[in-house]
Amino acid sequence: xxxxxxxxxxxxxxxxxxxxxxxxxxxxxxxxxxxxxxxxxxxxxxxxxxxxxxxxxxxxxxxxxxxxxxxxxxxxxxxxxxxxxxxxxxxxxxxxxxxxxxxxxxxxxxxxxxxxxxxxxxxxxxxxxxxxxxxxxxxx
Numbered sequence: 001x002x003x004x005x006x007x008x009x010x011x012x013x014x015x016x017x018x019x020x021x022x023x024x025x026x027x028x029x030x031x032x033x034x035x036x037x038x039x040x041x042x043x044x045x046x047x048x049x050x051x052x053x054x055x056x057x058x059x060x061x062x063x064x065x066x067x068x069x070x071x072x073x074x075x076x077x078x079x080x081x082x083x084x085x086x087x088x089x090x091x092x093x094x095x096x097x098x099x100x101x102x103x104x105x106x107x108x109x110x111x112x113x114x115x116x117x118x119x120x121x122x123x124x125x126x127x128x129x130x131x132x133x134x135x136x137x138x139x140x
Contacts, residue, residue, distance in 0.1 A: 003018070069082060069084050071091075072084045072085060072086060072087065072091055072095065073085040073086070073087055073115070077119070081119050081120060081121060082119075082120040082122075083117060083118070083119050083120070084099065084117070084118050084120065085115045085116065085117040085118075086115050086116050087115075092115060092116040093116075095116055095118050096116055096118070099118060099120075100118050101120075102124070103121045103123075103124040103125070104118050104119060104120055104121050105118070105119040105121065106118055107119065
């Protein structure tokens with residue numbers, strides 16, 4: 001082991017200089033160890049937070065099933081009948097040609113541009129009389 005000795009300093013001053021150098025190196029080493037520990041804890045916290053966010057996003061992304069009638073104007077009446085209406089002429093024709101079945105009720109106003117409404121009766125039995133308020137609201 002080689003030790004540089006400054007001949008301009010006394011033996012005590014040289015020893016003190018090396019001791020001070022050793023002490024500052026030990027302090028730097030201790031600070032480095034503490035900083036590494038803090039960095040590890042911070043990285044663990046950040047990782048845990050990221051995992052929680054990913055779990056939250058995956059639970060939110062579960063989408064509900066879209067029903068066939070949701071592309072139309074629709075509502076469920078107080079008697080639990082599905083009422084569908086077209087948004088435009090093409091949808092009106094589609095509702096009448098594709099979705100109107102026997103037992104369903106067809107409602108249409110005698111006005112140019114009025115929407116066609118179909119009150120779906122899945123049981124096929126005779127429908128109870130529907131109130132005029134529901135008829136008027138179904139024609140929008």
